[in-house]
Amino acid sequence: MSVEMKENFPKMVDISQKGSVRRQAIAEGTIILRRSTIELIEEGKIEKGDPLQIASVGAIQAVKSTPSTLMLCHQIPIQAVNVKFSKNADSITARIDVLAESKTGVEMEALNSVTCALLNIWDVVKKYEKDSNGQYPDARIENIHVVKKTKGRS
Secondary structure, eight states, rough: OOOOTTTTTTOOOOOSSSOOEEEEEEEEEEEEOHHHHHHHHTOOOOTOOHHHHHHHHHHHHHHHHHHHHHHTOOOOOEEEOOOOOEEETTTTEEEEEEEEEEEEEOHHHHHHHHHHHHHHHHHHHHHHOOTTTTTSSSOOOEEEEEEEEEEEOO
């Protein structure tokens, strides 16, 4: 029994005729936290460990596993992932740079990585962000976006 594919049925784009070139994407996003939580991070007093170290590992793993959660992404041979964090009095910004020699871009990997990094930070510090009702009145993740995408040597 064969099933006819409908025109609008989801499919992975055919990239077989494209040549591999250097692809880079940089994405970033921010998590807003209480000032007291940022101070605990700076003082190394977070019970679960250093949120930025944990988030770095999570970010790298997210790049490698992007096709597992974004169904139409191709498997891409990642060549480098650079994770950087910057802290302010009430926020941490994650900036992820992903590089590959590939037939398709790596912006989804970079976006997935930033999201995962920020969620890991949230998970590690959530104890310190809850109010007396168990809610998170201050914590939020925002402004996840692609900062730069390049194709070829630049």
